[in-house]
Each structure stands twice: as structure tokens, then as C-alpha cells.
Amino acid sequence: MTDLHHGPVRPTAAAKSALRPVALDHVTFEPDSLFAQWQHRNATRTLPHCVDQLEAAGALDNLRLITGEKSGEFRNMWFADSDLHKTLEAAAWHLAGHPDDAGAAAFLDSTAALLAKAQGEDGYLNSYYTVVEPGRRWQDLHRSHELYVAGHLFQAAVAAARAGVASELLAVARRFADLLVERFGAADGPDGLDGHPEVETALVELYRVTGHRPYLDLARRMIDLRGRGLLNDERFGPAYLQDHVPVREADEVAGHAVRQLYLLAGVVDVAVETHDDELLAAVRRLWDDAFGSKTYITGAHGSRHRDEAFGDPYELPADRAYAETCAAIASVQWNWRMLLATGEARYADELERALYNAVAGSTSLDGTRFFYSNPLHLRTGHDGSDEDAPSQRLPWYTCACCPPNLARLVASLHGYTTTTDHDGVQVHLYSAGTIRTEVDGTAVEITTRTDYPWHGRVELTVTASAPLTLSLRVPGWCTSARVSVDGTPVDAEPEDGYLRLRRDWSTGAIVALDLDMPVRVVRPHPRVDAVRGCVALTRGPLVYCVEQNDLPAGVVLEDVRIDPGSAAVTGVPGIPQALTVRGTVEPPATDELYTADAPATDSTPVTFAAIPYFLWGNRTPGPMRVWVPTTG
């Protein structure tokens, strides 16, 4: 079990990967840090909430129908097993650092036992296709999610194996994976690919844990089979199923956003493990497309509610942003893989953008309510009664993919902060806490003090038993960074997004990094029609928004105009680093929807707060917007 103590995504020694993540237990967050608070909330509120909701929704009972522990009807979505598997994965990552959490351990162990008991003789494990439609097994891969569900089982097993818990789960996963290899692994055998990609990355991770090459080969085969018209769904079409173009030829992200992004994460995994530069080049092209014209300023993806899809280039409506939580999580996963593969800072920039905004904003302050869709504008008059676009976070969803997906990401968040290469250590995400790792046998310890993302000061106390390079990420949003070592300014410029300090750390040194963090007034690309004439306020990695709560009574949010230069940090009770902004209220001069008359606007000065987007919707539910029209 060479992978023990590692987190998500551990390229093998043979992989063509610029960076390697440090082991999961090499990173600890200081309890007061934002990341630690998120992880604490995740463990104490979100994870138990997910377990309760899965039980209530029937996701566990569906398996008990197979084992005979329950009788009755199958409940919930046909792919609801996957919600359970993601929750198992979350529990496993959590238990890696908190083996004493008896509740989580009991859930993990009992569910692993249930899965083992529910598994078929041949290794098949899927409650819907066992209970409801046994005759359709493998027959409807365009919609069945059978391989998708299997993939989440594999990822849960990988997490358990790396955490050193519930060893039964890996055995269950392997039996199922072996069945997949047997059925779909042969080049001259039947073709197996899922309308919802996910199993690809899971198979590579299972390969990494087990060293069993056929899992990697199957993942690669599944990727190479895409775009050949093997899947068909009249309602949704081939792009929705990610079967519209061979991956190696693609140059546009398209179709269902989560499916596209999960696929690309798997493609990177296969590319680095098989040294397939052509595949990696394809993914780079698709990244350029996604982040060049199809990404929200919050890091969210998916412009269309219909088919949960990417849109045309620059089609980025704020009010109808679909911006599914799972797509933001998938973006974190994809960017992390791109960062490992290439070492390029832009991937860390996009990971951070998605994490602090789209991902963080999807969970309520108390950790038990969630957004599935994450709009950038909730309109005055919005009918928020629909699960599809509610006015506030909901405790659960008919399709409950997002909450447990959040749980597994947050539980393993410390695995996304720090990497090493032959030369040293790279710190990508800053948090107060400790990094204790090693670089080619050289022990390194870094203790960080910071209250990033609220301020840009990061102090790192570094010791290492031999000289090495400490690389500190200078985020793309930061136009001025300074660094000193033991109080002496270092005349270093960021190289490709990192300040690189090579020296002897054997006696220890204090590195002080100052990332200037002024309010930045951000404008959209001129082809983004949806927010023309608007600005977004950002500071550090955080995007801000204006909520009805912070406007004077009677002011309609859509009538507010902002003076872009006026924003300054002042604060709102209970909300850190809120901005105070000046602007005007400009009620429409006419009720006419379209008019040739010049608008005679009555303008009233107004001062109001803007708060971090990720904290919106935690007070009285009401309108909100990220992009605000400017005065004048």
C-alpha cells in the first residue's frame, strides 16, 4: 500500500508530472484558519447531514433491498449510489486525519460492509440496475450512469486505502473494476463508455493505488473511444454525452459542463501516466477555450440551465448562470491535475478562483444548506420556489450530486495546497498551518502565519535539512508582491507566477511574503454582453457582491449604480473585509420596456456594503448581484 497517507491525485513515480503533491498528513491547517473552519464545519455538520439525507432519500435502503435487509421500492435517482460513494470518500479523507471520529468510522465501515454484501458474485454493484432493471445492465450506457457510479465507488475506495481505513472497500472496488476490465477492456471486445464521464479518473487513481495496469489501460481506452458516435440520446445529443468529437481533436469545451470537466480531469491523469503529450496538448487547448471565453468570474462553469451546459463563447449571463457546484469542484480537480502535470501557475490561479468563490459560496454558513446552481445575479422579483433556481440554499436536492461532492473536496482540501519536485517545495494555496514533508530525503518544515485570504501577508518559518528551493505562488490577481527573508528584502521577481527562494534553510529562516491586496475593479471582456457596463469588485482571490440586505429600504437592487473608484474595506458586522461603496440609485424614468426617448434619470446618492460572494445568502433571502452597472 505505497499510497498510504496520500490525498486525491497521486501520480506514480513513472508519471510525466512536473510536481507531486505532498502526503495528506504532511499538511495541517491552523484551527483558526478559514480552511480549517471549512473542514471543521464539513466534518461536524455537512458530513453527518449528508449521511442523514442519504438515509432519508433511500440511498442506503436501495442497497438493503439487494441484501434483503429491507423490502419495498427503489427510491431516488437511478444513480443515487454515487451520492453515497462520494459521502464515503468524504468520510475516508476526513478519517485520515481524525481516526478517532467514531461516527464517521461507523458510517464508513457499516456502509462498506453493506456494499460488500450487496455486490454481485461477478463483482457488479449498482442498486438500481440490480433491483429495478436487471435486464438492462450495460445496455443503456448513454444514460445509465453505471460506470459513473462505479467510478465514485473506486474513488471512495482509493480514499479509504490512502487513509488506511475500511480496507474492505478497496476489495469491493477491485472486484467491480476487474469486471469492467473483463467486459470492456479488450480492444476487440465490447465498447464501454459512460454518457457521464467520471470513471476515467477513478480508474487511473485505482491504478495508482493498486499498481494494476489494466485499470489505466481501460481508462485510456474509454477516452479514445469518445467521439465515435457510440453513445446516443435523442433528447440530449452527443455533446451532452461527451461523444461529439474525439478528445484528441477537440478544441472547444461543450455540452454538459460537469461531464466535460470530469472527462478532462481523467484525460490529464491518463496523459501523465502514459506520457501522452498529444492528449495533454488537447487538454491545454480545451483549457484555453474554457478559461478564455466560458468561465464566470467566480470560477464557475456552465452558462445554460438547459442541459446544464457550457454556452457559446462569451455567453455568460449573470442571472441565468447555471454554474453548477459540481462543475466548480470539477474545475478544482482539473486545474489541480494541470498544475501537477505542468507546474504552471495559471492552473493554480483558476483553482483558487473557483475554490474561494464558486465552491465556497455553495455552502451555507452552518454547513447544511447548499446551492446546486450558483447565479451571479438573483433578480428582484425572482420566483425562487424552484429547485432549479431557488432564492436560497436548500438542505438537499432531488438530484443530490453537489452536497456530497462538496464534502469530499473540503475533507481533502489540505491535499491541494503544496507540492514538491526534485528541487524543492511549492506552496500554491496559503493558509495558517504547518507543512512537514520531504524532498528527495531532505526534511522540510514550514510553519505559516497568515489570515489569507483576508490579508496578503504570509509569514513562513522554514527549516530544511539541506538546501532547496521554496517556491511561493504570486497569484495572478496580485500586481505587486514583496518578499523578505529574516527581515531582509529579497530582490526577486516572480518567475512564471512563483517567487523562488533557493538557499540553505538548515538553521531556519522567516520568509515574509506581502501580496498587495487592494480592491480591484474588474471589467468583463467586451464580448460578454450580459454584463456590459458593469464592474465586479474583487480583493485578493475574493469576488464581492451586493445584497439587498445592505441597501436602504425600498431601493431596488437593479436600480443601483456603483462608483467604481469608491470601494474601500470597512466592514459589516459579522462579515470580514466587507467593502463600503458609493454610488447612486437611478429608478427608471419610465415603465416602458423599450423607448426612443432619452432616459431622464433621477439619481440619488447612496452608500452601501459589498460582501464576499461566498458569504451571500446567509441573511434574509433577497436579491444579489456580482456585476453592478457603473455611474455616469
Added chain:
Amino acid sequence: MTDLHHGPVRPTAAAKSALRPVALDHVTFEPDSLFAQWQHRNATRTLPHCVDQLEAAGALDNLRLITGEKSGEFRNMWFADSDLHKTLEAAAWHLAGHPDDAGAAAFLDSTAALLAKAQGEDGYLNSYYTVVEPGRRWQDLHRSHELYVAGHLFQAAVAAARAGVASELLAVARRFADLLVERFGAADGPDGLDGHPEVETALVELYRVTGHRPYLDLARRMIDLRGRGLLNDERFGPAYLQDHVPVREADEVAGHAVRQLYLLAGVVDVAVETHDDELLAAVRRLWDDAFGSKTYITGAHGSRHRDEAFGDPYELPADRAYAETCAAIASVQWNWRMLLATGEARYADELERALYNAVAGSTSLDGTRFFYSNPLHLRTGHDGSDEDAPSQRLPWYTCACCPPNLARLVASLHGYTTTTDHDGVQVHLYSAGTIRTEVDGTAVEITTRTDYPWHGRVELTVTASAPLTLSLRVPGWCTSARVSVDGTPVDAEPEDGYLRLRRDWSTGAIVALDLDMPVRVVRPHPRVDAVRGCVALTRGPLVYCVEQNDLPAGVVLEDVRIDPGSAAVTGVPGIPQALTVRGTVEPPATDELYTADAPATDSTPVTFAAIPYFLWGNRTPGPMRVWVPTTG
């Protein structure tokens, strides 16, 4: 058969209706007029095309499965009978004025015979629920469309009856309608209302033709049953089914746009026939909501592809406008009913807006290709392969509701132009042609010369056997209108949107109406974020657009800025009244999607054409936009 020779919507003598439409054969369009050209194209191209496509899609064969003339499987949508019924209706309206069209007559007669043969003993007539799911009859009214399909049958029968053709059809319709009354008409009997409203207006029209009161009562009952939670569909929710709120209490248009608008047409019909002022007040409220914040400048409705729905107030994206053709047709139908009920010009204004833009734009120049969704912006880089949002008009659709709906509207278009009241004649839509009608026994003849909508000059030669008032609509877009009689200027101001000329016409008079028709630069309400900073060019009732075809090679449409004051009529070969516009091309200064840097824009002057929106997409397929950002 008192209704003979009348067109769609004929309030009974007892109805509380401000205006009455003149008989269908009282209006004739001059062959060179735009309306006549549309009707000619409709009769010679669209109608035969629909017949061919219906045959190819199986809509006729589905009925032949019942009669035994064919064997095989049911094909197409479960509500495909309705496409056939709409085509029958179109054929009937056409035959009213062209009884010598043997092809149309043969189609109508043979299909009426087929329907009669396929009809059940009890009067039931629905191919899907007869052939495929006989056990589910009346069981799934939230989705079955059984009453919707019945409604279109009734409307076809009404048209046939008024046209004096295929009398068998009315008998078929009545048998089915009697079954509906028997099953759903009793106050203490089962509740019958369809998830897709349409049968309400059809039942009222059938009542108008037959005088059989139970049809009207049933329509009223169906309207009063809405909003009581009788329909349920987990996927779509109650607003989609128009069952979210009682009609009398509603104050917002919501849910599926076509369903909402069809319902409201039926509500007006019931309100005027039953003198129900409360119902009419509800419809007025909903009209104010729809046209105050949820209507495109083209007159289209439906901001969301998902669920084909209305959106929030002011949510009117140009690129993702769903703007279904059927919704625009429904808007014409609804506004016509509102106009008849109230006599208020604003309803005629909105009818005209929808007709000349959203409706007219959905059909290709050759009459055999159609848009289902009518966007106001087709983006550069749009993936137009999807039926849901194609880059060009398609010959037919999986759900083919729109093409035959167009056919029935255009075939009866002369029925939407002219009304009478006790005092005189009202001309609402201008076209070269002749009106020969009577007002309380007074014969009136009006011969019109105009090339409206291309120019605003309308000359009417009027004779009448007794004094009466000629009311000429001054459209809402017209800020300056002049009128003369026999060359002498008349000092009259429009009253509520109409210039009213009361005089003795017995010796004939020439009325010359001049509607100033300059280019109007229209701006959106400031809460319409999607097109902030943009203008639309309009002239008369026509909205204009810019197509890639009219830009210099290499210019990206989204980089074009318009000088609002520069537009002037000059012309493009083959396109009447095209505008020439000056502006700039401003390619983005950076590829960055979001930036805090001030955009340094390289601006190049450019001159290009804008063409009437309804003519777009008839040259090389490519990007198009109605709303264009302005220079400076």
C-alpha cells in the same frame, strides 16, 4: 351556420366585446402587398410542405393505424395529431378565399374522412392514446395533451365551418366535444384540465359556431379549475402546467410561455362571452406584466430555453432568447382578443410588433424552413447543430408545433386587420387591398393603397351608404401622423391611438394618412441587463438587425459598435428599406476574460447595413444581432 365566412374569433352577439371583426371575405389584400405575398407563399409553399412533412413524420399514418389502413408502430410525438389539426385549420382558412385549390381541398376532405373513420364510437379521437396507451386515456392530463389535441381539432372544425368546407369535420369535433362535456362538464364530476392549455379558446369558438352553451360552460369550468393543484408533474412543476395559481388571482405571467399565452386567449374568450369582468381584469393585469417586463422588442416571449418559459422581470437575454414561434403566434391571438374586448390600441400595437418581427422572422423567404426559437443574437462561434438553437431555419422539427401554427395564422391574416362597432369601421393593420363590409346595415367600401410597412403613407378611398366613423390606427411607434380628406388637412389628434373621422362618405372620399416613419433608435429599460449599452434600430413596425453578411470580411460581429444617430435608409440589393449605419470595429485589447486594466481599444471606422429582422438568415448563415453596443 350563422358564422359562415367569418375568421378566427367571432364574439357572439351577446358577447361583451367593444369591437367585432369583419367577415373574412370582407377583406382582400392587393397581390403586391406584403401580406398577400405572405399568404401566397403560405398557400403555395408552406401548406403543401406541412402536408408532406406530416405524412413523412407519420402524423397521418398514426390515424391510419386506427382505421386499419396501415400497420406498424406509432411514430412522432404523442401529441402529433395537433400538428395535423393545425394544418387542417390552415387549409380551411385558405380554402375560404380559394375554394378552387383542389390540392388543399383534397387534403382537407380526405383527412376529415380519415378522422371520422378513426374516431371512436364514443367520440374519442387521439391516435396516441388509442393506439399506444389506450389504458391511460384521461389518466395523465398533466402531460397527455389530450385536451390540447382536441382543442386543435375543434379549431380546425371551426375554420372549416366558417369557410363552408369539409362539413364532416364539425360533426367529428362536436362528437368529441360532447364527450368532453359528458365527462368533464359536470360540476360534481371529474375535473378535466390539460397541462397544455388550448382547448379553452377552442371550446369557446366551437360554442360560437354551434351556439351550444355547454362548450362555453366547460371552457369556463376548466379555467376556474386552474391553480388548485389538480395537475402534477415532478419534473416541470405547477407553473409549467399553468396550475400554480388561480387565474383570477394571478398577477404575473409565468411558466411555459405558449401554455400561458394560449390560456390567456381562452380566458378573454370566456370573459367576453360570460360578461366576467373579474376575469378580464385578471387578464389585463397579466398583460401589463408580460408587456411591461417580459417581452422582447421583436414581440417574442419566453426568455428561457429550460422549460420554454417566461423568466424573471427584465430577464431578456438576446442570445438565449427562446422566443418560440408559437408564443409569438399566441401573442397575436391574445392581443387580437384583447383588442376586440376593449378597443384599446395598445393591443393592436403589440399584435403588430409580434406579427412583423417575431412571427414573420420565423419563416424563410421560400416558405419551407422555420425557426422554432427566434434569438435576437446569434453569436460568433455558435454551435448551430442543435435543433434547440440552430444557426438557420430548419425544414421541420421533432416537435413540429410551429410550422403548421404559422400556416393557420397566415392563412387567416386578413381576419386580423379590420373591425366594426356600432359607430363605424376601425382599421388596425394597413395593407394595400380592399375592405367591403357593413356597419349596422350601412355598406362600406375602402380601397387602400400603401406599401406599408415600408413607407408610412396610407391612402384610403372610402365610400359608405350612411355617415359613420372611420378609425385609423396611429401605431404607438409613430410620434407624428397627419391626415387629409380629399387633399384637405384634417386637424385631428389621435384619440387613444386612433384618428377618428366621422363624416358622410356617401359620395366617396380619399383619406390620406401619413405616419412619419423615421429610423428610431430604441433603448431598453435600464433593468434589462442583457442589452445594457446597446440600441436597437427600428423603423415603423420593423425591428432591424445586423448580420455578418453585411460586415467587411474578418470583422467579428461582437466587436462592432454603432453610432446611433447615423442610421439612414439606403438599401441593400434584394432587401427593402435596409439601413446604412456608421460605427466602429473595436477588437478586444486583450484576450483576458476579466481584467482590471482599462481597455485600450483600437477603433476602426466601419459602415454597414442593418436589415429588417424578419428577413435575417436568408443569405449565408452567420452571426446576427438586434441589439448593438454603441460607440463612445
